[in-house]
Amino acid sequence: MSELHSSSHNQAAPSTSQWRVLLRDAFFTFILAWIVFGPITGLQLAGLEFIPNWQRPLLLAITVTLGRLLFLSALNTSWLKERLARSAAKESRAATVQSAQEWRKWLVVSAVAALVAFVLPFVFVDNSYVIKSLLLAMIYVLLGLGLNIVVGLAGLLDLGFVAFYAVGAYFLALGAQYWGLGFWSALALSPLLAAALGGLLGFTVLRTHGDYLAIVTLGFGEIIRLVLTNWLSLTGGPNGMPAPAPTLFGLEFSRVSKFGGTPFHEFMGWSYNPNMKFLFLYVVLFLVVALMIAWVYRLRLMPMGRAWEALREDEVACRSLGINPVVVKLSAFMMGAMTGGLAGVFFASYQGFVNPTSFTFFESALILAIVVLGGLGSIVGVIVAAFVLTLLPELLREFADYRILAFGILMVLMMIWRPRGLIRTRRPVFTIPESKL
Amino acid sequence: MDGHIFAQQLVNGLVLGMIYGLIAVGYSMVYGVIGMINFAHGDVYMVSAYITGITLSVLAFMGVQVVLWTLIIALLVVMLVTGVYGWVIERVAYRPLRGSPKLTPLISAIGVSLFLQAYVQLSQGPNPQGIKPMLSGAFRFWFGSGEEQFFQITYIQTLIVLVAMASMLGLAYLIGYTSLGRSCRATQQDPKMATLLGIDTNRIISTVFVIGAVSASIAGFLVTLNYGSFDFYIGFVVGVKAFTAAVLGGIGSLPGALLGGVLLGLLESLFSGYISTDYKDAFSFSVLILVLVFKPSGLLGRPAVEKV
Numbered sequence: 198m199s200e201l202h203s204s205s206h207n208q209a210a211p212s213t214s215q216w217r218v219l220l221r222d223a224f225f226t227f228i229l230a231w232i233v234f235g236p237i238t239g240l241q242l243a244g245l246e247f248i249p250n251w252q253r254p255l256l257l258a259i260t261v262t263l264g265r266l267l268f269l270s271a272l273n274t275s276w277l278k279e280r281l282a283r284s285a286a287k288e289s290r291a292a293t294v295q296s297a298q299e300w301r302k303w304l305v306v307s308a309v310a311a312l313v314a315f316v317l318p319f320v321f322v323d324n325s326y327v328i329k330s331l332l333l334a335m336i337y338v339l340l341g342l343g344l345n346i347v348v349g350l351a352g353l354l355d356l357g358f359v360a361f362y363a364v365g366a367y368f369l370a371l372g373a374q375y376w377g378l379g380f381w382s383a384l385a386l387s388p389l390l391a392a393a394l395g396g397l398l399g400f401t402v403l404r405t406h407g408d409y410l411a412i413v414t415l416g417f418g419e420i421i422r423l424v425l426t427n428w429l430s431l432t433g434g435p436n437g438m439p440a441p442a443p444t445l446f447g448l449e450f451s452r453v454s455k456f457g458g459t460p461f462h463e464f465m466g467w468s469y470n471p472n473m474k475f476l477f478l479y480v481v482l483f484l485v486v487a488l489m490i491a492w493v494y495r496l497r498l499m500p501m502g503r504a505w506e507a508l509r510e511d512e513v514a515c516r517s518l519g520i521n522p523v524v525v526k527l528s529a530f531m532m533g534a535m536t537g538g539l540a541g542v543f544f545a546s547y548q549g550f551v552n553p554t555s556f557t558f559f560e561s562a563l564i565l566a567i568v569v570l571g572g573l574g575s576i577v578g579v580i581v582a583a584f585v586l587t588l589l590p591e592l593l594r595e596f597a598d599y600r601i602l603a604f605g606i607l608m609v610l611m612m613i614w615r616p617r618g619l620i621r622t623r624r625p626v627f628t629i630p631e632s633k634l
Numbered sequence: 635m636d637g638h639i640f641a642q643q644l645v646n647g648l649v650l651g652m653i654y655g656l657i658a659v660g661y662s663m664v665y666g667v668i669g670m671i672n673f674a675h676g677d678v679y680m681v682s683a684y685i686t687g688i689t690l691s692v693l694a695f696m697g698v699q700v701v702l703w704t705l706i707i708a709l710l711v712v713m714l715v716t717g718v719y720g721w722v723i724e725r726v727a728y729r730p731l732r733g734s735p736k737l738t739p740l741i742s743a744i745g746v747s748l749f750l751q752a753y754v755q756l757s758q759g760p761n762p763q764g765i766k767p768m769l770s771g772a773f774r775f776w777f778g779s780g781e782e783q784f785f786q787i788t789y790i791q792t793l794i795v796l797v798a799m800a801s802m803l804g805l806a807y808l809i810g811y812t813s814l815g816r817s818c819r820a821t822q823q824d825p826k827m828a829t830l831l832g833i834d835t836n837r838i839i840s841t842v843f844v845i846g847a848v849s850a851s852i853a854g855f856l857v858t859l860n861y862g863s864f865d866f867y868i869g870f871v872v873g874v875k876a877f878t879a880a881v882l883g884g885i886g887s888l889p890g891a892l893l894g895g896v897l898l899g900l901l902e903s904l905f906s907g908y909i910s911t912d913y914k915d916a917f918s919f920s921v922l923i924l925v926l927v928f929k930p931s932g933l934l935g936r937p938a939v940e941k942v
Contacts, residue, residue: 232715233718236685237681237753240692247691247692247695408736411737412926423913424913602753604748605750605751608742608745609727612731
């Protein structure tokens with residue numbers, strides 16, 4: 198590959214000294230790769246014995262060495278150098294501004310996409326697997342939108358976002374068990390509870406910045422999870438507890454009504470479909486997500502949203518311009534938390550029960566990956582990333598085990614090559630029509 | 635509150651604290667030099683526990699019987715391999731991000747952490763692994779006359795304290811009295827100026843990562859000897875606790891890491907002995923939050939000056 202490009206660009210072939218450097222580099226890479234992969238992948242522990250498997254590390258080491266050689270020689274060609282320089286220049290330019298014409302184009306595209314997303318589960322009405330996957334993807338869209346407010350817009354790295362998700366989910370389950378709350382009352386109240394908790398967390402961490410803030414939120418998320426795991430008498434501990442299914446004006450979606458009323462399908466005179474519950478949840482969730490998108494979009498135009506983004510760029514400058522960082526940070530935390538709480542209610546109702554293993558740090562990292570891959574601050578990016586990251590592993594079932602491995606590699610690569618995400622943020626602007634000028 | 639139980643908790647806490655201190659060194663030095671939280675450090679520790687298990691089983695397979703030789707060879711192998719891990723991780727995932735905004739390397743480090751966990755889980759299987767118990771036995775100290783009134787220090791706990799102290803002293807010498815240590819301190823104070831004075835800061839940063847990984851590997855080795863079992867997920871909680879220790883002692887300070895580690899170990903041990911074992915992790919995380927919010931400069935650290 199390297200020869201091909203160097204010849205097409207009239208570059209001299211690598212001289213002997215260059216070859217020597219390249220070979221030495223390859224040799225060291227091979228040795229290091231061998232040390233790194235050798236013991237862990239080559240000697241699998243089994244009880245007190247081990248099973249040697251020399252092909253795995255050898256294959257990995259050769260792949261890494263060849264990859265590095267190819268990369269290094271490709272880096273020497275002028276073609277790649279140009280590409281890299283161009284992409285770096287593009288990357289360094291700040292978020293682009295959106296013109297009115299582009300905006301109209303986007304509107305059409307997103308309306309079509311929204312219609313497809315809405316209709317899709319009705320097409321697969323008998324396939325509960327598809328409906329459930331889509332529902333889960335939508336829940337992650339909501340979570341991504343919430344974390345996007347905190348991380349993407351306000352620039353506060355929150356590694357404990359899953360705490361609010363857990364609070365929403367457990368609110369539905371606990372509320373049903375102890376106070377007789379249903380899906381709808383939990384849906385209305387959980388955002389308030391989650392926002393209050395978000396405000397509390399935000400107030401505590403007002404004084405911390407950057408990566409310390411990230412670690413504090415991480416600790417907060419873990420504490421919530423540990424309390425949920427260990428408070429056996431209240432939450433049932435690791436065994437979890439049941440969560441109620443949604444109802445429509447008191448009509449249940451089960452085959453036989455639990456509380457003595459008529460079930461939904463009898464009321465409508467339809468035959469029973471076990472997917473009805475998920476379809477209904479999907480429709481409600483779709484509306485909530487649509488509202489959320491509109492709301493976040495409007496917020497970004499408003500002084501509050503602008504203050505978030507200004508705070509992300511430079512806190513000191515913000516203060517000197519009279520923006521109160523306390524209000525700005527607290528509002529970002531509370532709105533993010535609120536969205537997380539909403540998503541939690543949907544998740545609990547979808548799963549039918551909750552337990553603490555759904556709310557580990559990995560979940561926070563996954564939501565963060567959605568926001569990072571989508572491009573910090575970009576709404577469209579978050580939606581696309583949520584669908585890709587939740588549906589792709591479902592489509593590639595054979596590789597499901599490699600999902601986390603791939604996430605890790607993707608996060609590192611994204612930070613190196615596209616720290617602004619795959620879809621770059623577009624900043625909404627007001628334009629005055631030319632006729633009025 | 636019986637005297638011997640209290641003494642036993644103190645011993646356990648001290649030993650635990652030494653371990654936290656050894657791991658905290660990696661967080662502390664890396665933060666001191668490039669101002670980043672190496673989120674994957676806990677997982678490097680986890681990898682070293684696996685390397686320990688693998689090396690011990692290979693040594694047993696090769697018929698090495700003498701306990702002393704087994705321990706020395708295993709420790710050296712673990713230090714070498716984990717040191718290489720530290721170097722490679724810095725080179726691949728953090729060096730390309732030098733000079734980018736602060737959160738970028740942190741997210742990259744989270745990626746490395748996820749990668750290491752998945753990588754070990756895929757190659758070694760999700761179930762916990764173990765080693766053959768070694769060096770069983772303990773020194774016992776009696777309190778009063780009762781049969782049960784004693785506390786004990788196992789041989790392995792003694793070994794942990796000795797090895798940890800020796801490593802800390804070695805590290806203190808390395809940082810305080812060698813030219814490499816002088817370069818490290820210079821880079822920590824002012825990387826730009828250090829570069830101007832002819833210090834290869836990239837090399838120093840790599841060295842610091844290797845030092846951090848090697849001290850975490852010593853901790854991983856000792857813990858594996860002590861508890862005998864490990865899985866791919868142990869790095870997360872231990873990592874967060876060691877970070878707590880580093881911040882508690884004052885991040886960037888070497889004696890601070892040890893002090894913070896021992897303090898956290900004692901607190902945690904007393905908490906689980908007298909209040910609740912279930913909530914001991916939650917307790918450590920609360921300590922972390924309190925320290926970060928109210929005294930982010932720690933006990934021995936200098937307060938950070940916000941530059942405008």
